[in-house]
Each structure stands twice: as C-alpha cells, then as structure tokens.
Amino acid sequence: MIRENYKIPRTYHLGSPGAGSFLCPPNHPRHFVRSIFTQYGNSPGRGPNYFLDGTAFDSLQEVDTLYGSDEYPRLPLTHQRSRLWLACLRSYYREYIATLCEDAGRYYDELRSSIHLIEELTDGLPLRWGKGGVAHWWETMEERPLPEACPGESWRRHPVNGTWCQVCGWAEEGENSNGT
C-alpha cells in the first residue's frame, strides 16, 4: 500500500538513502528511498517499510512505480549518467556478456545489437570496480561533484575510502584517479 503524507511513529527511525538499489539506473527512486526501522532496529512487522518524500511504501515494487515521474525521470541512454550506469552493468556482467556474445548473440540479432549499443555507449569509460572504476555520484546527482563539494556517504565523509572516494571518483596524487 502507498500512503501519502505518512507520519512515522515517534519511536521509529529511518535508514540512510538507498534500498535494493544496486545496479539501478540514475534517478531511480530506490537510490533515494529510506528504510523504516522500529525502535528495536527491525523492519516494522505491519505497516510500511520504506519512506520517501513524505510517502510510505510497503514494498520496493511500490517504490519502483515512481521511476519515470517528474521527480525521478528516466534519462536517455546517451546521457553521461546513463553511460556511467551502463559501464557499471557492463563491469558487473562482464562474464555473462562475453558468454551471451559467444552463444546467444550468434543467433539473436536483437540481442547482439543491444550488446553492441552498450559497448558503444560505454566506450572509453573504465570498466571495473573500486578505485579507478566508475564512481557512483551519477546515481543521485546531476553532475560529478568536485572533491571539496563531495557529500561522501552518510556513514563516512569524502574521501570515503581513505585514499580514494567511491562517490566522486577522486584519488590521491599518484593514485589512479577516475570517475569521469
């Protein structure tokens, strides 16, 4: 159930933004939604589990219905933020994509052209995880923040990982800086 203008019980609290958002596209509401916790640190047994912009949701599937709205618009695949998202997908599914190209891609034109499109759109972007890989500012921010304006994570300030930052992609002098 989706409840607008929801008042969270006073004994409850909210987690940091992001729930089940791994590999979700830029602007997806899962990057912004916060989990609701009871005073014991559990999810409420009854009632909503997620909270965003004054609205409460029972499930992430309900949160997903906001994707494509004015607040959480879909971006064209050619947008730089979408390209960075595709680079993440491509890094994560590297093995699968190789297999797909070899097996299924030989038989299905549509699949082959989708893979080629992703390869084209991610051309020149770093295809790996961690330091020197694609940072994740593009999930929620319009532009890559400068290191001095980087918000860091809710649990740690910039540079989140010490000698580099997974949010803005900054890395210490001599380190492999990236984030595009």
Ligand SMILES: [Zn+2]
């Ligand atoms: Zn940073």
